[in-house]
Amino acid sequence: MLQDAALRERAARVIPGGLWGHLRVQGLPPGYPQFFQRAQGCRLWDVDGREFIDFMCSWGPVVLGHHDPDVQAAAEAQAKLGDAMNGPAPVLVELAEHFTGLVAHADWSLFAKNGTDATTICVTTARAATGRRKLLVAQGAYHGAAPWCTPYPAGTTAEDRAHLIHYRYNDLDSLAQAAAAAGDDLAGVMVSPFRHDYGVDLELPTPAFAQAVRALCDRQGAALILDEVRTGARLDLAGSWERFSVRPDLSAWSKAIANGHALAAVTGNDRYRDAAASIFVTGSFWCGAVAMAAALATLRKLQAVDGIAHMRAMGQRLREGLAEQAAAHGFRIRQSGPPQMPLVLFDDDPGAELGTRFCALALAQGVYLHPKHNMFLSVAHRPQDIDDALQATDRAFAALAAQR
Ligand code: PMP
Numbered sequence: 001m002l003q004d005a006a007l008r009e010r011a012a013r014v015i016p017g018g019l020w021g022h023l024r025v026q027g028l029p030p031g032y033p034q035f036f037q038r039a040q041g042c043r044l045w046d047v048d049g050r051e052f053i054d055f056m057c058s059w060g061p062v063v064l065g066h067h068d069p070d071v072q073a074a075a076e077a078q079a080k081l082g083d084a085m086n087g088p089a090p091v092l093v094e095l096a097e098h099f100t101g102l103v104a105h106a107d108w109s110l111f112a113k114n115g116t117d118a119t120t121i122c123v124t125t126a127r128a129a130t131g132r133r134k135l136l137v138a139q140g141a142y143h144g145a146a147p148w149c150t151p152y153p154a155g156t157t158a159e160d161r162a163h164l165i166h167y168r169y170n171d172l173d174s175l176a177q178a179a180a181a182a183g184d185d186l187a188g189v190m191v192s193p194f195r196h197d198y199g200v201d202l203e204l205p206t207p208a209f210a211q212a213v214r215a216l217c218d219r220q221g222a223a224l225i226l227d228e229v230r231t232g233a234r235l236d237l238a239g240s241w242e243r244f245s246v247r248p249d250l251s252a253w254s255k256a257i258a259n260g261h262a263l264a265a266v267t268g269n270d271r272y273r274d275a276a277a278s279i280f281v282t283g284s285f286w287c288g289a290v291a292m293a294a295a296l297a298t299l300r301k302l303q304a305v306d307g308i309a310h311m312r313a314m315g316q317r318l319r320e321g322l323a324e325q326a327a328a329h330g331f332r333i334r335q336s337g338p339p340q341m342p343l344v345l346f347d348d349d350p351g352a353e354l355g356t357r358f359c360a361l362a363l364a365q366g367v368y369l370h371p372k373h374n375m376f377l378s379v380a381h382r383p384q385d386i387d388d389a390l391q392a393t394d395r396a397f398a399a400l401a402a403q404r
Contacts, residue, residue, distance in 0.1 A: 003047040007035045021145070022059065029360035029371060039066035041380040044368065052368040053389045055318075057376040060255035063233055063311075064301055065380025071259045074297035078290045089289035095296050099257075099265060102299060104238040105247035106267035110276065112286050115229035116144030118252035118264040119190070121281050123148070125250060125268065126188035126223035129275030134182035136189040138169040140197040143190060143227055143252075163187075169195040170209045179216050188223035188250075189213055193231040193240030194337065199352060199372040201345060202337030210244040223249040223272065229264075233257050233302060234311060234340050234376070261294035302379070308340070311377040314386055315339030318377070321390040329397040340377045344369070354400070361399045365392035 011034075012018045018034075019025075025034040033046035042065055044054045057063065064071060082089060092111070099109045112118055123135055143149040147160035163185075167178040169192075179186060191213055195203035217224040226248035231240045233256040241248065249272055254264035262285070268276055302308065316339040326333040331354075332347035346354040355371035362369050367389045369375060 004033045004035050007047060029356040029363070031360050031363055032368075041065040041067070042378055042382075042385050050366075052363070052366055053381075053385055053392070054368050055375040055377070055389070056368060056370055056373075057378050058260060059373070060230055060234075060376050061258070061260045062376075063256035063378055064259045064298060064307065065378050066260070068259055068298075068301070068380070070301050071261075071294050071297045075261060075290050075294040078293035081289070083288050083290045084285060085287075085289070088287040089292070091289050091292045091296060092287065095292045098296055098299060099267065102237050102303075103251065103267045104242055105249070105251065105269055107270045108273055108276065109265055109267045110281075111292065112264040112266070112281070113254075113262050113283055113291075114144075114264050115227075115252065115254035116146050116149070117281075117283070117286075118229060118254055118266050119143045119149065119225075119227055120146055121266045121276075121279070122223070122225045122227075122250040122252050123188065123190070124279050124281065125266070125272055125276045126225060128279050129272050130187045130222060132185045132187040132222070133163040134165055134185045135163055135187055136165050136167055136175070136178045136182065138191065138195070139166045140200075141169070141190075141192050141195070141227075142198070144229075169197075170203060170206055172209065172212050175209075175212060175216065179220065182220075184220075186220045186222040188225050189217055190225045190227060192227050193235060196230060196337065196341070196343075196374050201334055202341070202343050202374055204338075205241075205244070207244050210241055210246040214246045217249065225249065226251045228252060229254045230374075231341070233299070234308065235338055236308065237299070237302060257298060258291050258295035259298040261291040262288070263291040263295050265295075305379060307379040310379055311340035311381070312338065314381045314383070315342055315377045317383060317386045318342065318389065321386070322393060325390070325394050325397050329401045331397065331400070337374050341374045342377075343372075343374045357403070358396055358400050361396035362393050365395050367392045367396070369393075 025032050035047040037045045037047045042054050043051055045051050096109045100106045147156040165178045165181050168174040194205055214224055228251045232253040236242050250268045257263055319335050319339050334345045337343050349355055352371050359369045359371045
């Protein structure tokens with residue numbers, strides 16, 4: 001029996017559902033492994049020894065590459081000194097200074113562990129600052145797994161979401177309607193830097209939409225909360241809406257900021273400083289110094305090597321190659337999103353059945369893609385890796401065409 005199957009069998013006995021959350025393999029095409037042995041750079045190996053070029057990067061956190069030597073050295077040096085102590089290490093202040101300096105809207109930073117911690121802290125801060133309750137969120141947007149925001153409401157109550165009002169991304173009328181429904185009880189507007197909902201084309205914001213969100217928050221005295229958990233450190237280290245000259249009041253960060261080490265951050269401006277100081281948010285591991293040392297090394301290296309430009313270039317190389325191959329094999333595909341966070345969907349494939357078959361075939365050729373979720377490039381993807389991946393996807397397209 002394959003190792004992966006054996007581990008799944010054992011897991012099913014002692015872990016509810018075999019695994020919890022987004023990394024459950026049930027959501028992936030047939031043939032995808034659940035368990036991995038190791039990872040290095042842009043490659044990973046499953047427990048049965050199969051090697052893949054990785055285009056999910058642990059669903060975002062791995063931005064420099066698995067086991068980046070500089071990040072690992074910084075983490076190990078801090079680990080020798082101490083990690084979970086009775087208070088933070090000096091690296092907390094160094095990281096807060098560095099991150100606050102990097103993020104254009106930020107006058108302060110604080111740290112937690114998961115993206116859900118960060119988005120939840122933003123909402124709590126906005127409510128503490130304004131004394132109001134209502135939060136506008138885009139329909140279909142993911143902001144975490146807590147009862148107030150989970151897309152899977154089993155075990156939650158309607159009351160958990162009682163103060164959410166939905167708008168449609170990039171739709172000024174629906175934004176205005178949602179704001180009218182909130183009236184004078186509007187605490188904040190939560191928005192993703194671009195629309196990255198599951199299974200549908202990724203959509204960049206129009207400048208008019210970004211500006212309208214800012215103007216609404218200014219008019220109402222509400223907090224503009226940018227959820228940078230997925231985009232952070234991949235689009236613009238200063239903040240993903242800098243290109244629109246729109247600055248949020250609060251931003252939630254996690255995933256890529258520590259290259260796979262567990263860390264989240266909230267940044268805010270001075271208007272929200274006192275509110276952020278007034279709320280009680282904490283966790284046993286939130287002051288862990290190793291992840292902070294890793295974050296400092298990650299952010300510095302991303303800047304030093306212009307990692308974002310590199311990821312964009314590699315994503316573009318992949319995109320152009322896939323477009324050519326799809327056309328050559330007679331498939332119509334749509335590639336959306338920023339090149340470094342791409343999504344590939346097939347035309348006339350509403351249930352993503354064709355996309356799922358394509359990904360399964362690509363996996364068999366050694367490339368780990370996702371048929372419905374945006375993917376992630378890393379700094380460890382070099383031109384040769386993209387070209388290797390493209391050779392594999394060309395064989396996958398050919399095999400898909402042979403099935404017609
Ligand atoms: N916001 C966004 C946009 C996300 O993509 C995610 C995670 N996929 C979260 C929040 C929640 O982060 P975490 O899973 O670390 O709690």
